[in-house]
Amino acid sequence: MPLLFVGIDPATEKDKSPTVWVDQETNELVLQGWKPGAELEAECAAFEVPGHAKGIPAEEAVIRVPARMVHMIRKACDVVERADVP
Template identity: 75%
Template sequence: MSLVFIGIDPNTGDKQSPTVWVDQEKQELVFQGWMPSPDLEAECAVFEVPGHGKGIPEGEAVIRIPARMVHMIREACDAVERADIR
């Protein structure tokens, strides 16, 4: 895997580090974030969307990323679309 670091939460403390990367090989965004509260995870698991089954499939997870990282997520999206990742 060839990860390219895009950014880390600017308000990161010693033990928290929401992070955004791009996987160059797979052309995917990779996020590290906070685990959701059990209540949020349960709410996501029962949310119904057409064409989407209830629940969180094995191998998937709900994560939380602070809104202050939106510019990093945009940068990662742009990098994947351009395929000119640093």
Template identity: 50%
Template sequence: MALQFIGIDPNTGTNGSPTAWVDLANADIVLQSYIADDETRAQCVENSAPGHAKGVPAHETVIRIPARLVPTLREACDAAERAKL
């Protein structure tokens, strides 16, 4: 696996912050971000996707991406598309 660093939260300090990478082997976007609080997790469970069971499977989690990271996510999406070529 080779991860391409895309960007980091522009308002970060030097320790732990939302970050985006692209896995060049399969074009997956890999994110580090804040753990969603209990209220947000509960809302995700209550508003599950139609046709899907409620709950968050043990192999998944809910994260919160700050809006200021949107430009970085766009860049990650572009890099993922390029990696597929």
């Protein structure tokens, strides 16, 4: 999986590191973030979206990233969108 590093939260401690990458093979964003905690995860799992089952599938995860990383996520989105252009 050829990952392209986009950015890391500059305001976190050295051993904590919400990070944004782009998987250049699949054109997907790859995000590392904080675990949401049981209460927030339960709220997400209980959320109803028409046409979808409640819950969080075993192969999916809920994560939190700080709002100060929005510009990094936008940059990653730009990379993925450019890759889709022939």
